[in-house]
Amino acid sequence: MLAGPKTVRLPGAPQRVAGLMTLRGEILCALHPVLAADASRAVRPFAVVLECGPARAALLVDAVLDVVSYGSAMLQAAPLDSRMPITGVLRWSDRFVAVLDVSQLFREAGAGSQLLLPTIEE
Numbered sequence: 001m002l003a004g005p006k007t008v009r010l011p012g013a014p015q016r017v018a019g020l021m022t023l024r025g026e027i028l029c030a031l032h033p034v035l036a037a038d039a040s041r042a043v044r045p046f047a048v049v050l051e052c053g054p055a056r057a058a059l060l061v062d063a064v065l066d067v068v069s070y071g072s073a074m075l076q077a078a079p080l081d082s083r084m085p086i087t088g089v090l091r092w093s094d095r096f097v098a099v100l101d102v103s104q105l106f107r108e109a110g111a112g113s114q115l116l117l118p119t120i121e122e
Contacts, residue, residue: 001064005030005047016109018060023049029057031109033084033100052106059105068092075099 007019007030018030030047044060068090075088078098085104089096 002047002049002058004045005058005060007060014108014110016105018044021047021058023058026056029109031057031059031105033059033061033105050102050105052102055106057106057109059100066092070099 002023005021007021009019010017013019016031018032021028021030028049031050044062046061046064047058048061048064049056049058070090074090076090076096078086078088082098084098085101085108086098087101088099090099
């Protein structure tokens with residue numbers, strides 16, 4: 001998790017993409033967790049680095065409350081009207097939390113494009 005990530009807007013990028021940021025010299029695509037009209041204006045104070053196959057990106061978030069392990073039997077169906085790509089919900093403490101579908105998030109941001117995959121020069 002990174003505190004205070006600075007992103008550079010990327011004109012013409014998919015709606016899910018907030019911009020680009022650097023992490024120890026590596027350029028990462030910064031992603032919005034929620035698609036909303038005001039998402040591009042929202043300032044998120046933290047970023048969590050995600051990996052999906054060879055792709056890496058940073059998810060902009062308000063906070064990280066905990067990191068937990070869970071079994072698939074604990075996962076409940078996702079709400080149909082979610083604005084987030086989630087695989088389901090999980091009971092955590094006294095509430096339910098969404099479990100992010102990282103593969104879907106990357107697809108919505110353009111996985112397979114130059115935004116998320118490193119350029120390999122021959």
